[in-house]
Amino acid sequence: MKKPSVQTPITTRGEALDRIKTAMVEKKLTQAELADASDCHEKTIQNLLGGRSVRDQTLFDVCMVLGLDFHGLRDAWHGESVAVENGQTNGAGHEGGVAPLYMGAYARVAVDHYIGSYLTLRRSFSLPETVVAYRTDITWDPEWPSLLFQERDRPDAPYAHRGRLYIPASSSFIHFVSLTKGAMRMIVVSQIDRAGEMRGIITTLNKQRATFIPVATPILYARRENFDGDAFGEITPKNKAYGKYKRLLDETIEEGYARLIS
Incomplete structure (x- = not known):
């Protein structure tokens, strides 16, 4: 089982910069490669590595690529010190604001219960009898008021997505949308329940032989305080977690949360 990494807290911009540079070395990324992976201009990365002020969205994108904790790094970058409990941050600068109207015009106070980490399950698009399991973190972005999601610990890490939550006021379903250079992926799920x-x-889109084709499959997010006992990666029938994971996905169809029409 792969557990999420635990990083030493950082408190200054210098420490945050050291953490970024170390992660770049570990992942063997150049400035240009980091800029491309983060979907931003190379000059922006140069400003970042020079310790100059950048948008929080840039910090978020860089953290996603490098596998760093966004909240901890952001607070250190701005010189803020916050308490950390069970992986969640508490303190100033983490509340307020209303999402844009086209995203559902939701306020943070109304969606706080979505913030956290989730075991994420879906079927493999190319491997039969295989369930793909990974982690998704949902946080609040005060700079562009809205919920953000960030995928971690995927077996195909280069294809991990990050994006925003769209929450219609009149629907029992919400939308996870990622949009990068014109390429869009959408996940439609029920609002979070008591469990x-x-x-x-x-x-x-999924790569099938020489090309990418549209695909669809059931998906489930299960809130976790920790991931002890959970398995990540490509889960086959040989893995003891397979039966439980498969049952959860089967129930998604059987209980009417989604319908696949052939």
């Missing part, structure tokens, strides 16, 4: 679960369907 901390969201179920629905994912639609995206």
Whole structure:
């Protein structure tokens, strides 16, 4: 089982910069490669590595690529010190604001219960009898008021997505949308229930032989305080977690959270 990494807290911009540079060395990324992976201009990365002020969205994108903790690094970058409990941050600068109207015009106070980490399950798009399991973190972005999601610990890490949550006021379903250079992926799931679960369907593109084709499959998010006992990666029937994971995905269809029409 792969557990999420635990990083030493940082408190200054210098420490945050050292953490970024170390991660770049570990991942063997140049400035240009980091800029491309973060979907930003190389000059922006040069400003970042020079210790100059950059947008929080840039910090978020860089943290996603490098596998760093966004909240801890952001607070250190701005010289803020916050308490950390069970992996969640508490303190100034983490509340307030209303999402844009086109995202559902939701306020943080109304969606706080979505913030956290989730075991994420879906079927493999190319391997039969295989469930793909990874982690998704949901946080609040005060700079562009809205919920953000960030995928971690995927077996195909280069294809991990990050994006925003769209929450219609009149629907029992919400949308996870990622948009990068014109390429869009959307996940439609039920609003979180008392068990901390969201179920629905994912639609995206998957590489099949020489080309990419549209695919869809059921998906489930299950809230976790920790991931002890959970397995990440490509889970086959040989893995003891397979039966439980498969049952959870089967229930997504059986209980009417999604319907696949052939």
